[in-house]
Amino acid sequence: MAAAAPGDLALIAKRWKDKRGSLIMALHDLQGRFGYVPRDAAQELGKQLNVPLARIYEVITFYNYFKLEAPGKNIISVCMGTACYLKGAPEIVAKLSEKLGVKAGETTPDKQFHLQQVRCIGCCGLAPVVTVNEKVLAKVKAADVVDQVYACAKGA
Amino acid sequence: MTVKAIINGIPVEVAEGTSILDAAKKVSVKIPALCKHPDLDHTAACGICIVRIKATGRTLRACCTPLENGMEITTHDPEIVNVRRGIVEMIMSKHPNECVTCARNQNCELQTMCADFNIHTTDLDNIVPDLPVDATTKSIVLDPRKCISCGRCIQVCQKDQNVWALTFMERGIETRIAPAGDISMAESPCVKCGQCSAHCPTGAIVEYDEGPDVWAKLADPELHCVVQIAPAVRVAIGEAFGFKPGTNLTGKIYAALRRMGFKAVFDTNFGADLTILEEGSEFVERFAHGKGELPLITSCCPAWVDFMEKYHSDMIPHFSSCKSPHEMVGALSKTYYAEKIKTEAKKIYMVSVMPCTAKKYEIQRSDDMKSSGYQDVDVSITTRELARMIKQAGIDMQSIPEEQPDHLLGAYSGAGTIFGATGGVMEAAIRTALKLVTGQTPGRVDFEVTRGLKGVKEGVLEVAGKQVKIAVAHGLGNVEYVINKVREAKQKGEAPPWHFIEVMACPGGCVGGGGQPYGVTDELRLARAKGLYQEDQAGMWRCSHDNPYIQKLYDEYLGKPLSEKSHHLLHTHYNPRPQYQR
Numbered sequence: 185m186a187a188a189a190p191g192d193l194a195l196i197a198k199r200w201k202d203k204r205g206s207l208i209m210a211l212h213d214l215q216g217r218f219g220y221v222p223r224d225a226a227q228e229l230g231k232q233l234n235v236p237l238a239r240i241y242e243v244i245t246f247y248n249y250f251k252l253e254a255p256g257k258n259i260i261s262v263c264m265g266t267a268c269y270l271k272g273a274p275e276i277v278a279k280l281s282e283k284l285g286v287k288a289g290e291t292t293p294d295k296q297f298h299l300q301q302v303r304c305i306g307c308c309g310l311a312p313v314v315t316v317n318e319k320v321l322a323k324v325k326a327a328d329v330v331d332q333v334y335a336c337a338k339g340a
Numbered sequence: 341m342t343v344k345a346i347i348n349g350i351p352v353e354v355a356e357g358t359s360i361l362d363a364a365k366k367v368s369v370k371i372p373a374l375c376k377h378p379d380l381d382h383t384a385a386c387g388i389c390i391v392r393i394k395a396t397g398r399t400l401r402a403c404c405t406p407l408e409n410g411m412e413i414t415t416h417d418p419e420i421v422n423v424r425r426g427i428v429e430m431i432m433s434k435h436p437n438e439c440v441t442c443a444r445n446q447n448c449e450l451q452t453m454c455a456d457f458n459i460h461t462t463d464l465d466n467i468v469p470d471l472p473v474d475a476t477t478k479s480i481v482l483d484p485r486k487c488i489s490c491g492r493c494i495q496v497c498q499k500d501q502n503v504w505a506l507t508f509m510e511r512g513i514e515t516r517i518a519p520a521g522d523i524s525m526a527e528s529p530c531v532k533c534g535q536c537s538a539h540c541p542t543g544a545i546v547e548y549d550e551g552p553d554v555w556a557k558l559a560d561p562e563l564h565c566v567v568q569i570a571p572a573v574r575v576a577i578g579e580a581f582g583f584k585p586g587t588n589l590t591g592k593i594y595a596a597l598r599r600m601g602f603k604a605v606f607d608t609n610f611g612a613d614l615t616i617l618e619e620g621s622e623f624v625e626r627f628a629h630g631k632g633e634l635p636l637i638t639s640c641c642p643a644w645v646d647f648m649e650k651y652h653s654d655m656i657p658h659f660s661s662c663k664s665p666h667e668m669v670g671a672l673s674k675t676y677y678a679e680k681i682k683t684e685a686k687k688i689y690m691v692s693v694m695p696c697t698a699k700k701y702e703i704q705r706s707d708d709m710k711s712s713g714y715q716d717v718d719v720s721i722t723t724r725e726l727a728r729m730i731k732q733a734g735i736d737m738q739s740i741p742e743e744q745p746d747h748l749l750g751a752y753s754g755a756g757t758i759f760g761a762t763g764g765v766m767e768a769a770i771r772t773a774l775k776l777v778t779g780q781t782p783g784r785v786d787f788e789v790t791r792g793l794k795g796v797k798e799g800v801l802e803v804a805g806k807q808v809k810i811a812v813a814h815g816l817g818n819v820e821y822v823i824n825k826v827r828e829a830k831q832k833g834e835a836p837p838w839h840f841i842e843v844m845a846c847p848g849g850c851v852g853g854g855g856q857p858y859g860v861t862d863e864l865r866l867a868r869a870k871g872l873y874q875e876d877q878a879g880m881w882r883c884s885h886d887n888p889y890i891q892k893l894y895d896e897y898l899g900k901p902l903s904e905k906s907h908h909l910l911h912t913h914y915n916p917r918p919q920y921q922r
Contacts, residue, residue, distance in 0.1 A: 223521055227920065236498070236504035236520075237504070237520040237521070237919075237920065238498065238504040238505070238506065238507035238519070238520040239498075239504070239507070240520065241507055241509060241520035241521050242507045242508055242509070242520075245509045245510045245511075246508075246510070246511045252521070
């Protein structure tokens with residue numbers, strides 16, 4: 185965990201303590217600070233918010249959004265919402281998986297790319313959709329996706 | 341307020357808020373369910389309990405739908421039965437087909453459901469998740485492949501026991517039971533109470549089976565195998581042999597154990613009597629002579645000890661230093677008894693039969709459990725394991741004649757017997773505290789305030805003109821209220837709210853232990869406890885200090901309660917432990 189963490193954690197905990205149903209918001213803050221939810225940070229947050237670690241893990245493993253490990257430099261999200269799914273998202277994931285040598289939810293050993301599947305990101309008209317960091321790739325074809333992703337990563 | 345409705349054409353009247361599932365029971369209708377347990381809130385996970393509401397034609401889950409006035413309900417028709425079959429088939433499609441080699445074979449709610457619905461072929465593929473078995477606690481074994489995601493274990497672990505070792509990880513088809521972050525159970529806050537295993541409908545959580553090890557030791561001619569049985573075992577094991585719940589089989593169990601090859605058969609009740617002499621003296625020291633902190637808190641439940649060391653270690657000064665009864669008998673079997681029979685302690689192999697999975701952990705809890713120079717209790721098996729061993733040995737429990745224990749460490753009073761029910765330790769301790777403080781035989785030995793299934797029982801008892809305030813909590817979820825009150829009083833510098841507190845981790849005490857025969861409900865807990873109280877009433881001695889074999893032990897060996905020898909063999913220490921090891 186980064187050296188500045190205790191102070192950040194205390195701030196996050198203070199912000200959300202005693203507010204009902206605020207665990208997810210606190211975890212958002214935590215992930216915002218670290219890029220993922222580190223175990224020791226989750227333990228400390230749980231202590232300060234009086235939330236058992238088991239409950240925190242229930243939440244962070246339930247929602248795709250939360251990451252348990254430090255993601256790579258470039259986060260590739262493939263939308264697996266219904267429209268994207270039907271328009272070929274599984275093939276896109278397969279292609280990226282093959283090229284990067286990681287499964288969805290994993291990070292490449294050189295920490296350059298993190299591949300993940302996400303639920304509907306709300307632009308079904310552009311299906312199938314892939315995002316690389318903040319950049320949205322629309323109507324992606326499996327054959328082109330690797331080049332497009334590399335181009336985005338270079339730009340970033 | 342009551343509501344009136346009609347179930348399968350039969351009028352029914354129940355209290356407002358009663359679920360359709362429970363209401364149906366009143367008119368002899370059994371609605372099947374795999375997730376709902378009578379001890380627990382509904383989770384509405386399985387969907388097998390669906391029924392049809394006539395007015396809307398909709399099907400709803402009976403477990404989580406309260407009966408309403410004027411409802412007309414159909415619980416069974418061909419379509420509903422078909423839906424239920426379909427659900428069971430789908431559950432089976434991701435369940436390993438390992439029934440004959442499963443610990444729950446012939447005692448599994450899912451297997452029974454399959455049999456009832458006559459499911460032996462299916463069109464669905466069998467896709468079993470590839471998840472590892474976790475036996476790291478050596479007390480309970482988690483096989484997440486067999487989990488049907490009913491949520492009972494999680495509710496028990498989180499809500500009833502407040503331990504939070506288990507949780508649901510991931511979601512949908514990926515959902516699995518695990519400690520937070522896929523660490524091992526041994527690294528988690530698990531206190532090994534085994535209530536998860538007692539409530540699991542399948543073989544996903546079972547006791548760590550050590551029957552085969554015990555058979556191997558019994559066959560070893562070099563060893564002198566001895567055994568002891570806990571109070572709660574005698575009134576529960578009969579359920580595995582067709583006896584009515586609560587039937588006391590003490591004499592038959594002794595006989596069965598001798599036939600299995602044990603050279604001496606002791607009784608943990610003797611250890612319970614001894615605990616009372618030691619702990620009663622400890623209480624009197626603290627209460628009457630101001631030596632040590634009040635309240636005194638009981639320490640005979642290993643899951644409670646583990647929980648306290650992990651969650652409430654500030655209570656260590658309040659804890660009785662007494663070991664639990666089976667540890668006391670274990671230590672004495674390798675010292676006092678070994679000397680008597682002129683056998684080396686290392687040749688004695690001590691097996692304890694307990695209603696408990698946490699006892700398996702306790703026997704290696706710290707070096708204090710090796711006070712004889714060897715591990716004082718070599719192995720601890722549950723009531724369920726002993727029942728299986730008796731069956732393997734071909735012993736007919738219905739007809740086997742009763743026998744006596746080996747009295748040296750086997751004779752006991754009624755006070756020792758009631759250790760197996762919540763409140764029993766307190767009641768037994770009060771009987772002897774009266775004697776210790778006044779020097780006279782107590783005029784009263786029944787203290788009903790300690791009995792029954794209320795989560796926290798409180799009372800004030802008169803001991804030699806002084807008021808002794810007591811509290812009895814069972815089910816770890818009930819502990820926080822008690823501990824917090826003690827803490828508050830301490831912080832404010834006030835007198836403690838109670839002088840003596842008994843805690844048992846399992847609801848109902850040991851009769852409801854995690855290693856007892858399956859299917860526990862409050863009805864069963866009460867029936868088993870009744871069996872213990874009946875033995876107490878009928879006993880020759882009602883008080884631990886009246887047990888002549890305890891007196892003999894002190895005369896011949898220990899000297900007096902809290903003596904140096906007692907401290908060495910019968911007492912222990914506590915240390916704070918981290919909830920998570922990583």
